Structure formats: C-alpha cells, structure tokens
Amino acid sequence: MRHQGSRPARAPRRMPALLMARAPSLLYASAFNRRFEGQSSAIMRAPPALRSPISTERIFGDRAARFRHLTFPRLGARIEQIAPPWFLIGAWVDDEPAGLMMAGPGVTAADMLLKSVSVAPSFRRRGIGRHLLQELETEARARKVSRIAARFVPTMKLAEAFVSLTSHLKWERPRTVSLNLTGEAGLMAQSGGEWPGVKTWLSDPGEFTFEPWRPLTVADEEAMARLRAQSAFRSYLEFTGFAAAIDPACSLHIRRSGALLGWIAATPFQGAMVARYGNRIGRHYRSAYVDESLWRSAALIAGYYHAFSRQGETYGNDSIATYFTDFPGQMALTRRRFASMALSMEEIREVAKTLQPG
Numbered sequence: 486m487r488h489q490g491s492r493p494a495r496a497p498r499r500m501p502a503l504l505m506a507r508a509p510s511l512l513y514a515s516a517f518n519r520r521f522e523g524q525s526s527a528i529m530r531a532p533p534a535l536r537s538p539i540s541t542e543r544i545f546g547d548r549a550a551r552f553r554h555l556t557f558p559r560l561g562a563r564i565e566q567i568a569p570p571w572f573l574i575g576a577w578v579d580d581e582p583a584g585l586m587m588a589g590p591g592v593t594a595a596d597m598l599l600k601s602v603s604v605a606p607s608f609r610r611r612g613i614g615r616h617l618l619q620e621l622e623t624e625a626r627a628r629k630v631s632r633i634a635a636r637f638v639p640t641m642k643l644a645e646a647f648v649s650l651t652s653h654l655k656w657e658r659p660r661t662v663s664l665n666l667t668g669e670a671g672l673m674a675q676s677g678g679e680w681p682g683v684k685t686w687l688s689d690p691g692e693f694t695f696e697p698w699r700p701l702t703v704a705d706e707e708a709m710a711r712l713r714a715q716s717a718f719r720s721y722l723e724f725t726g727f728a729a730a731i732d733p734a735c736s737l738h739i740r741r742s743g744a745l746l747g748w749i750a751a752t753p754f755q756g757a758m759v760a761r762y763g764n765r766i767g768r769h770y771r772s773a774y775v776d777e778s779l780w781r782s783a784a785l786i787a788g789y790y791h792a793f794s795r796q797g798e799t800y801g802n803d804s805i806a807t808y809f810t811d812f813p814g815q816m817a818l819t820r821r822r823f824a825s826m827a828l829s830m831e832e833i834r835e836v837a838k839t840l841q842p843g
C-alpha cells in the first residue's frame with residue numbers, strides 16, 4: 486500500500502494500543518488510559534495528507550521489535566515472539582514505524598480477532614489506520630473467515646476515534662458484550678442478601694447447601710459432565726485449568742441433597758487493580774455456573790451472597806471482589822443490584838464486521 490502526503494514530525498516513542506481479549510480486565514483500561522494521559526479523546530479535524538510514502542508489511546522477530554511502542558505494553562514486551570496464527574502488520578513512513586496492527590483467531594473458526602491497532606500520534610488521520618484494517622479484511626478473506634471483531638473498553642481515551650474508524654469502514658455499531666464489576670466483599674454480600682429472592686434462599690434453603698470448595702468426587706465429575714453438556718455452558722467456565730489456585734475460603738459448590746448442581750470459583754487476585762484500592766486482599770470470581778433448571782431461581786445469587794460473606798469474614802469486608810459476566814440476565818442483574826455499590830463497573834464492547842463472500 487502506498488500513498489502520498491506531507492511529511493509528518495517524528496512520532497513520540499511510547500504509544501501503546503489495545504483491543505481486549507475475551508475477558509478483559511480493568512487493568513487493561515487503566516493502564517491504557519495512563520499511557521494516554523494528557524491526550525485528548527476529542528474527535529479531531531483531519532490533518533493534511535502525507536507527502537512521504539507509506540508502506541505496510543507483515544513483520545516478525547527483530548523487525549517487529551521496532552514497533553514495540555505501538556501496542557499495549559504487555560504485548561509489546563513479547564512482540565518478537567508473536568507467531569502464526571497471530572500476525573502483525575506494520576506501517577512505515579520512510580524508515581519510521583508509523584502504525585501497527587495485530588490480529589489472530591477469534592472465538593470460533595469463523596471469526597478473526599483484531600487485538601490491537603495503533604497509529605503514532607503524529608501520523609494520525611492520514612489513512613494509516615484505515616489501511617491496516619483493510620489489510621485485516623484481506624487476510625480474513627484469505628483465511629476464509631466470515632467475521633472480524635474487536636473488543637474494547639469505552640473508557641479507553643481514543644475509543645471514539647477507533648469507533649469512528651470502524652464505522653468509516655462499514656463495521657457494525659458497537660454493542661456491550663460483557664461487564665466487569667469490582668467492589669468490596671462486605672458491601673457486595675449485603676447488596677445480594679437484601680434481594681427478596683435471595684432472602685428466601687437464606688431463610689429456607691431446603692435440601693440445598695452451599696459447601697466450601699473441595700476436590701471433586703467421581704459422582705461430582707459425572708454431574709460436571711452433565712452440566713458441561715448444557716447449551717448455556719461456555720468453555721471459559723471450565724475451572725480445571727486453575728483448580729490449584731481456587732480459594733476454598735470463598736469458593737463453593739451448590740448442591741441438592743449432596744448432588745453437585747453448580748459452583749462459584751474464586752482465585753487470589755493481585756496486581757495494579759487491587760493496588761488501586763490500597764493493596765487490600767483481592768479475589769477474582771473466575772467461574773460461576775448453576776444447572777439451567779435453577780436459572781431465574783436466584784440460586785446463583787444466593788451462592789454469591791455466601792461467597793462474598795465468607796470472603797468478608799476471612800479477609801475483611803473491605804477486601805476486593807471482582808467478577809465478569811456475559812450472560813444477558815446476569816449483566817442486567819449486575820447493573821440493577823450491584824452497580825450502585827461497586828467501586829468500578831466496566832463495560833466491554835464489541836465491534837464487528839461480517840464479510841460478504843467475494
């Protein structure tokens with residue numbers, strides 16, 4: 486790709502960008518925004534076109550390292566290791582890295598995920614972002630993929646510019662696909678416990694128990710196989726990959742007469758997000774599921790009530806709890822019941838384009 490325009494000034498060294506993976510965290514948003522501090526999120530007027538030629542190429546290894554500053558720091562730190570099926574396309578203006586796009590497989594075989602696209606500030610509004618996304622489209626067609634998608638947080642400083650870019654290229658309008666909520670365990674338990682539907686579960690649980698997490702028995706494994714086969718079950722609810730980290734103090738099994746019908750699994754959570762709240766202990770509720778026969782019964786919220794209460798008792802009511810959901814019902818419930826007492830609630834949006842054959 487080549488075109489002409491006026492020669493721009495040198496680009497600043499560090500200018501990361503990010504598109505979210507499947508379950509992005511608040512860490513991404515805050516780190517991203519810190520990087521962009523001082524930059525306006527306002528929609529700007531287009532500057533004059535470039536006079537120097539722009540060229541794009543697939544980059545890897547040492548050549549990719551020159552573009553490190555054009556993506557999110559965590560990706561940038563290992564940019565040399567990016568390998569198929571992931572790929573990077575770099576845009577040069579003369580010998581200067583001006584833009585970078587990273588993409589790879591999406592959630593299904595029919596999808597491709599745009600992970601990151603960024604143009605150095607002094608090269609913006611010259612068509613580089615548009616060319617990078619057109620290259621993505623070309624690659625997606627070559628891979629016989631019918632949909633390209635990207636996830637982002639609307640609080641990202643240049644979200645408006647990104648959405649405007651995708652709309653310019655006839656992508657669909659963004660939609661909210663998931664919510665991340667962070668709050669204090671004590672307040673979250675209190676808020677859940679005040680819900681009339683949960684009160685009934687607490688006063689009269691019948692044959693139901695909310696038992697501290699323990700290793701699964703053979704009968705539990707059989708129950709798990711049945712739950713996994715339910716249409717609403719999603720692969721990211723699997724906890725086997727992080728079973729060793731599950732904290733039994735606040736993780737639990739939902740059982741009826743001993744039979745496993747659901748669970749809530751939390752693991753220790755540290756890092757920048759918890760540090761924001763004064764280095765309190767944090768727990769990340771990574772997986773929660775209940776048999777579909779119990780949907781709309783408030784069983785899962787009763788489970789969360791117990792989990793948050795136990796977290797509060799063990800680590801203090803001001804310890805931090807965070808969870809993620811993409812079930813529409815749970816998103817609505819999160820907004821209604823937990824949003825008002827949350828320390829933060831972040832929406833994850835998706836913008837996508839369905840590719841017509843040909």
Ligand SMILES: CC(C)(COP(=O)(O)OP(=O)(O)OC[C@H]1O[C@@H](n2cnc3c(N)ncnc32)[C@H](O)[C@@H]1OP(=O)(O)O)[C@@H](O)C(=O)NCCC(=O)NCCS
Nearest residue numbers: 502503602603604609610611612613614615643646649650
């Ligand atoms: C989003 C971004 C990649 C756009 O790159 P770009 O090279 O400036 O975009 P282009 O010049 O190709 O713009 C193409 C069209 O998109 C729209 N657009 C791009 N930036 C815009 C802005 N700031 N305001 C309004 N519209 C904008 C316009 O319609 C534009 O066409 P026009 O210039 O003829 O009006 C760039 O702003 C950027 O790097 N932002 C920081 C990183 C980021 O937020 N990445 C997205 C998430 S990873």
